[in-house]
Amino acid sequence: GSVAGTKNFHAYYSSDSAALNQSANTELAFNAEKHDTESVYNTSNGRYTPGVVGTYYVSSTITVNDINGAGDDLYLKFFINGNSSGYQYGSSRTAGAGEPFNQFIASAIIPLTSASDYISAYVYQDAGGNRHAKSELSDFKGFRLT
DSSP states (O other): OOOTTOSOEEEEOSSSOEEOOBTSEEEOOOOEEEEETTSOEETTTTEEOOOSOEEEEEEEEEEEEOOOSTTOEEEEEEEETTOTTSOOEEEEEEEOOSOSEEEEEEEEEEEEOSTTOOEEEEEEEOSOSSOEEOTTSOEEEEEEOO
């Protein structure tokens, strides 16, 4: 049978309390789920662990406050096994747009070569402290392609 579409999940933030560290990669641990058909997403650490070698599609959207100065940058990206020195899948960079809230979107197709591999969404921002992802407007989702 077909494996496409299996190992799927959709997680989101249920509150605005997800702080985004300044000038550091922050692993995004979305704390609530709309669905998780095979318990592949962990809301306590934000890791998508399908448990099967294959190719996966992931996407993340975050809405962040006060990324509004001309020099404010935000990078939304995915790492395998938390390896920030490895390849950054789906890296999306956006500079401030002068708005109180900005939405950022990244997606990627990622091959996993070990059943213990996991994918996490990360954000890097240099706009200063006191930045957070808005609840219900920030999410992480994925599924198996092959």
